[in-house]
Amino acid sequence: MPDHKMLIDSREVTFKPGMTILEVAKNNGIKIPTLCHLKDATPTGTCKICVVEVNGEKDLVPACSTPAKKKMTVQTNSKRTIKSRRTTIELMITSGNHNCGVSGKSNGNWTDFQMKAIQYENSDELCPVWGDCKLQELAYQYQAKMDRSDSIWKSDSPELINPLIIRDFSRCIKCGRCVQACNEIQVNKAIDYSYKENDIKIITPGDKPLVDSDCVFCGECVQACPVGALVEKKSKDKWRPFNSKKIRTTCPYCGVGCQQLLHVSKGQIVRITGVEKAEPNKGRLCVKGRFGYDFIYSKERLKTPLIKDKGHFRKASWDEALDLVVKKFKEIIAEDGPGALAGVSCARSINEDSYQMQKLFRSVFKTNNIDHCART
Amino acid sequence: MTNSFSEFKKAKMFLIIGSNMTQAHPVASTFVKNSVQKGAKLIVVDPRKHKLTDFADIHVPIKVGSDIAFLNSLIHVIIDEKLYDKDFVTSKTENFEELKQKVKAYPPETCAKICGIKTSLVYEVARALAKVKPVMLCYTLGITEHTCGTNNVVSIANLQMLLGNLGVECGGVNPLRGQNNVQGACDMGALPNVFPGYQTVVDKSCRKKFETFWKVKTLPSENGLMIPEMMEGLVDGKVRGFYIFGENLANTEPDIKKVEHELSSAQFLVVQDIFLNETTVFADVVLPAAAWSENDGTFTNSERRVSRVRTASKAPGEAKPNWWIFKEIAKRMGHEWSSSSAKEIWDDECSIIAPAFTGIKYSRIEEDGLQWPCSDENHMGTKFLHKDGYFTKGKGSFIHVDWTPPAEIPDKKYPLVLSTGRRLYHYHTRTQTGRCEGLNDLLGEETADISLKDAKTFKIDHGETILVSSRRGKVEVKANITDEVPEGMVWMAFHFRKNNANWLTNPAFDPITLTAEYKACAVRIDKLL
Ligand code: SF4
Ligand code: SF4
Ligand code: SF4
Ligand code: FES
Numbered sequence: 001m002p003d004h005k006m007l008i009d010s011r012e013v014t015f016k017p018g019m020t021i022l023e024v025a026k027n028n029g030i031k032i033p034t035l036c037h038l039k040d041a042t043p044t045g046t047c048k049i050c051v052v053e054v055n056g057e058k059d060l061v062p063a064c065s066t067p068a069k070k071k072m073t074v075q076t077n078s079k080r081t082i083k084s085r086r087t088t089i090e091l092m093i094t095s096g097n098h099n100c101g102v103s104g105k106s107n108g109n110w111t112d113f114q115m116k117a118i119q120y121e122n123s124d125e126l127c128p129v130w131g132d133c134k135l136q137e138l139a140y141q142y143q144a145k146m147d148r149s150d151s152i153w154k155s156d157s158p159e160l161i162n163p164l165i166i167r168d169f170s171r172c173i174k175c176g177r178c179v180q181a182c183n184e185i186q187v188n189k190a191i192d193y194s195y196k197e198n199d200i201k202i203i204t205p206g207d208k209p210l211v212d213s214d215c216v217f218c219g220e221c222v223q224a225c226p227v228g229a230l231v232e233k234k235s236k237d238k239w240r241p242f243n244s245k246k247i248r249t250t251c252p253y254c255g256v257g258c259q260q261l262l263h264v265s266k267g268q269i270v271r272i273t274g275v276e277k278a279e280p281n282k283g284r285l286c287v288k289g290r291f292g293y294d295f296i297y298s299k300e301r302l303k304t305p306l307i308k309d310k311g312h313f314r315k316a317s318w319d320e321a322l323d324l325v326v327k328k329f330k331e332i333i334a335e336d337g338p339g340a341l342a343g344v345s346c347a348r349s350i351n352e353d354s355y356q357m358q359k360l361f362r363s364v365f366k367t368n369n370i371d372h373c374a375r376t
Numbered sequence: 377m378t379n380s381f382s383e384f385k386k387a388k389m390f391l392i393i394g395s396n397m398t399q400a401h402p403v404a405s406t407f408v409k410n411s412v413q414k415g416a417k418l419i420v421v422d423p424r425k426h427k428l429t430d431f432a433d434i435h436v437p438i439k440v441g442s443d444i445a446f447l448n449s450l451i452h453v454i455i456d457e458k459l460y461d462k463d464f465v466t467s468k469t470e471n472f473e474e475l476k477q478k479v480k481a482y483p484p485e486t487c488a489k490i491c492g493i494k495t496s497l498v499y500e501v502a503r504a505l506a507k508v509k510p511v512m513l514c515y516t517l518g519i520t521e522h523t524c525g526t527n528n529v530v531s532i533a534n535l536q537m538l539l540g541n542l543g544v545e546c547g548g549v550n551p552l553r554g555q556n557n558v559q560g561a562c563d564m565g566a567l568p569n570v571f572p573g574y575q576t577v578v579d580k581s582c583r584k585k586f587e588t589f590w591k592v593k594t595l596p597s598e599n600g601l602m603i604p605e606m607m608e609g610l611v612d613g614k615v616r617g618f619y620i621f622g623e624n625l626a627n628t629e630p631d632i633k634k635v636e637h638e639l640s641s642a643q644f645l646v647v648q649d650i651f652l653n654e655t656t657v658f659a660d661v662v663l664p665a666a667a668w669s670e671n672d673g674t675f676t677n678s679e680r681r682v683s684r685v686r687t688a689s690k691a692p693g694e695a696k697p698n699w700w701i702f703k704e705i706a707k708r709m710g711h712e713w714s715s716s717s718a719k720e721i722w723d724d725e726c727s728i729i730a731p732a733f734t735g736i737k738y739s740r741i742e743e744d745g746l747q748w749p750c751s752d753e754n755h756m757g758t759k760f761l762h763k764d765g766y767f768t769k770g771k772g773s774f775i776h777v778d779w780t781p782p783a784e785i786p787d788k789k790y791p792l793v794l795s796t797g798r799r800l801y802h803y804h805t806r807t808q809t810g811r812c813e814g815l816n817d818l819l820g821e822e823t824a825d826i827s828l829k830d831a832k833t834f835k836i837d838h839g840e841t842i843l844v845s846s847r848r849g850k851v852e853v854k855a856n857i858t859d860e861v862p863e864g865m866v867w868m869a870f871h872f873r874k875n876n877a878n879w880l881t882n883p884a885f886d887p888i889t890l891t892a893e894y895k896a897c898a899v900r901i902d903k904l905l
Contacts, residue, residue, distance in 0.1 A: 040410075163814040163815075163817035163818055164814040164817075164818075184410070184413070185406065185410070186406050186409075187406060187409035187410065187413065187431075211817075211818075216398075216402070216800060217801075217814075217818060218402065233814065234813055234814065247686050247687075247688050248684070248686065248743070249669060249684065249685050249686045249688070250556070250674075250675045250677075250683040250684065250685050250745075251556065252556050252668035252669075252675075252685075252808075253555075253556055253803050254400065254401050254402075254552075254553075254554065254555070254556055254803075255401065255552055255553030255554060255555060255556060255558060255559065255677055255678040256381065256401050256402075256403050256404045256552070256677060256678065257556065257675055257676075257677025257678070257679075257681060257683055257745075258403050259683065259744075262669065262686075262688045264688045264689065267689050267690065268688075268689055269669060269688050269689065278743070278744055279381075279382060279681065279744045279745070280380070280381035280382060280403075280404075280677065280679060280681065281381075281403050284403045284406055285403065286402030286403050286800070287402070287800060287801060287815070287818070288402075288800075288801070288803060288809060288815075289403070291812060291814055291815065292803070292808065292809050292812045292815060293669070293812065294811070294812050294813055295667075295807075295808040295809070295810075295811035295812050296650075296667045296668065296669060296670065296689070297689075298651070298811040300651055300652070300811070301650055301651065301664075301667075301692045301693070301695065302649065302650060302651060302652065302662065302664035302665075302693075302695060303664055303692050303693025303694060303695060304664060304693055304694050305661065305662065305663050305664060305694070306659075306661070306662040306664075307660070307661055307662075308659065308660045308661070313662065316661075318694065318696070318704070321661050321663060322701075322704050322705060322708060323708065324661060325646050325661055325663075325705060326705060326708040326709055328617060328644045328660075329617050329644075329705075329709075330709070332616045332617040332643075332644065336616060338596065339614075340614065340615055340616040340617060341615070341616070341617040341618075341619070342600070342601055342606040342609065342615045342617075342618055342619070343618070343619040343620070343621065344603060344606070344618075344619070344620045344621060344623050344625065345561055345566035345621050345622075346557075346561070346621045346622025346623055346698075347554075347555040347556075347557055347558040347560075347561045347566075347623075348555055348556055348557060348622055348668075349557065349561075349621070349622055349665075349668075349673075349698055350557065350560070350671070350673025350674055350675060350685055350698075350699075350718060351557065351560040351561075351563065351564050351673065351674045351675065351676060351682070351722065351726065352564075352673045352674065352699050352718040352721040352722055352726070353621070353673070353697075353698035353699050353702070354557075354560065354561040354564035354565075354566040355564040355565070355572060355699075355721060355722075355725065355726050356698070356699040356702035356703060356713075356721065357566060357619075357621055357698070357702050358564060358565045358566050358567075358571075358572070359590065359702070359706075359713075360702045360705060360706055361600075362565075362571070362577075362586070362590075362595055362596065363586075363590040363592045363595065363706075363711070364592075364705070364706045364709050364711050365709075366594075366595070366596050367596055367600055368568050368569070368577050368596050368598065368599055368600030369568060369600035369601045369606060369615070370565075370566055370567070370568060370600060371566065371567060371568050371600070371601070371602050371603045371606065372558075372561045372562075372566040372567070372603075372623070373555075373558075373603065373623055373628065
């Protein structure tokens with residue numbers, strides 16, 4: 001058994017052949033920043049945030065897509081790597097609509113700037129993912145600085161015509177995570193890179209809006225996007241990371257049982273994302289699981305018990321309604337026996353509800369006439 | 377499912393029958409596609425050329441309802457060419473000889489005709505299946521929603537036992553459950569023949585156990601009625617009081633006219649739901665319930681995993697958790713139940729009275745859920761069943777079943793087959809998804825999916841509103857010409873009231889499970905005059 005050993009930041013570490021530098025580092029608790037790297041997808045090595053210095057190599061190499069080799073000596077935090085990362089970040093910021101996280105060259109105080117940004121932007125223009133942006137976070141961490149006049153960004157109007165998803169390429173950093181998410185994770189093959197006039201863009205075939213493409217609105221690309229270029233339409237203006245709490249739950253639709261994170265603000269669900277690494281869905285959701293939550297806030301929800309009176313429903317109190325149900329059921333049992341009652345439970349509701357209902361029928365009414373649509 | 381979703385990514389081969397996974401179980405399908413992209417083999421058996429067939433090595437477009445003919449002919453070839461797993465068959469199963477004799481009546485040549493496929497395809501699939509081990513078999517309602525649904529499932533089990541694909545990782549017989557908690561509702565005993573944990577009501581010792589646990593005298597000893605029997609009972613007065621919790625039966629059951637007649641015959645109907653719907657119309661009392669995310673609880677997914685559901689917001693008005701409503705009714709009938717939260721119901725009742733769930737407690741499923749059987753609080757749950765071929769009843773038994781055609785087959789007057797199911801953007805009767813912003817924009821109306829050939833024969837244009845009729849009813853609906861459906865088929869869903877497929881479907885049932893034949897009935901299509 002050959003010994004696969006290498007040095008990362010002067011620590012000797014072992015690895016299995018085929019692992020990338022990033023994987024080896026991660027396994028050993030060494031943090032390398034990444035941006036374009038997407039778990040479970042082929043590394044593309046496009047963003048160059050993860051660059052590290054390898055002894056004997058002239059250029060810095062991307063850790064996410066460079067295989068570990070025996071006797072390799074790697075530095076993940078040298079001056080050179082830090083400078084390179086900062087330059088990359090600054091370039092990303094100047095080439096897009098990222099005024100959020102930029103400190104002017106002269107202004108030294110980052111925290112003040114960050115605090116102010118939210119005030120001086122009016123909320124429509126403030127990036128919808130302010131405070132939950134990988135680029136903003138990195139810009140802060142690496143103290144990227146530049147004047148607004150450095151910006152080479154040309155206005156690009158957002159694609160608002162799709163249901164559920166807004167695409168705003170003015171904030172796209174061309175990391176390609178959305179493409180990986182669509183093609184390698186969900187395998188819907190709706191979007192891809194286009195290389196035109198020395199520019200990379202993420203497009204559907206024919207550069208049509210998502211709604212006219214093969215897109216199935218799973219929103220995996222939105223979840224993968226590290227910046228505010230892809231956002232959920234329903235969440236915009238309602239969801240902010242600093243004013244919402246996250247609650248884990250299970251999707252109410254199909255029998256896969258995906259694990260969701262409900263982002264709750266002011267007592268309402270305002271956004272749903274998949275729980276990374278969770279069984280069974282590993283962070284993935286489909287269109288219903290991601291976007292099918294607002295029915296619970298419909299004005300048409302039933303709010304009180306109803307009793308039919310001469311062909312019309314009227315509102316009733318719980319006591320009145322339940323007393324009536326019990327009175328009628330008792331009458332029927334007395335006249336025709338418990339077998340004259342039957343019940344259908346709900347295959348959508350929680351286990352505990354079905355348990356209670358069958359307990360009611362069996363132990364109280366004394367009939368086994370309880371079923372649910374198990375077969376549809 | 378005997379096996380788990382997490383095995384999809386490691387599986388070497390999939391056989392997927394009667395499951396339009398990309399639409400009905402989208403996230404599960406992503407794992408199948410990932411696996412196929414990494415080299416796993418995929419065989420899709422389905423009348424429709426749905427999205428997953430784009431990824432398939434072999435697509436077998438059998439005719440609707442010919443599954444058993446196809447499966448039996450596979451078994452015929454596998455036995456004939458001695459491709460089966462001899463070790464598994466000898467040591468883990470019984471009744472092989474009988475199966476061997478009986479499938480002689482299913483040579484590929486005959487079956488291919490019944491299935492409407494080429495004979496060579498049967499040989500190709502049989503040999504491909506025998507070459508790879510294990511094969512993971514998945515199916516959905518395409519298998520069960522037939523008058524021969526039970527038999528379809530039996531013949532699937534026969535095939536997997538013959539190939540030795542049971543009791544192993546990445547193998548098994550895997551029904552993907554339709555609704556989020558069908559598995560749970562079954563586990564909890566919302567069935568006429570079993571208590572929670574599949575303990576049978578006709579068994580005296582089971583009854584004794586529950587009598588003690590629930591502190592009641594004499595529980596009923598006979599199996600109860602299944603839904604279709606209850607519905608018929610409403611008409612003949614055998615069932616007088618009917619309690620519907622959360623199901624919109626007026627839209628989901630076959631033959632809406634008949635169903636509505638039945639519901640309107642109920643002497644006293646209680647409906648407990650979150651919205652008024654087509655079923656509440658017939659109700660005498662409507663009880664407002666808390667919805668998903670408005671109370672705590674658990675769901676059990678297709679792979680037997682019990683996962684937590686949590687409260688995010690308050691139920692509107694006076695709506696109450698369902699378990700509370702049932703408890704209040706019990707109280708009014710003189711029964712005080714002690715549990716007063718979902719957690720108490722699960723931890724102190726469900727998990728104690730059903731051996732399979734004993735080890736599952738709320739404190740253990742804060743994060744990922746646990747898969748039953750889970751026998752004690754150190755047990756990590758069960759990823760796949762029948763490990764090493766040990767079946768609950770000792771040996772796995774082959775049971776030969778014969779092919780039977782659907783109850784209603786096309787004829788001169790009704791020359792096409794209607795098959796039904798769900799579409800991606802909606803769920804069932806849209807009481808939920810129809811009220812979610814954006815989803816109606818993605819799918820705003822029903823269509824009748826037909827083939828180009830039939831469109832030509834009947835001179836129908838894409839998007840033209842046509843009349844689809846069966847012996848039970850008719851609907852006006854837009855035609856959607858697509859290469860997904862084969863010639864001779866009309867495919868529709870039941871998401872929209874007006875042109876709901878269930879105006880047309882046939883209330884013919886599997887004799888054992890009383891599952892309706894949603895997947896096949898005879899219809900005709902006509903241009904509007
Ligand atoms: S929503 Fe899903 S299908 Fe559409 S582009 Fe994004 S990842 Fe692809
Ligand atoms: S849209 Fe988002 S994920 Fe896609 S390339 Fe742009 S920044 Fe990356
Ligand atoms: S997110 Fe989609 S695939 Fe997952 S459980 Fe919900 S409906 Fe099913
Ligand atoms: S994370 Fe490595 S190049 Fe982007």
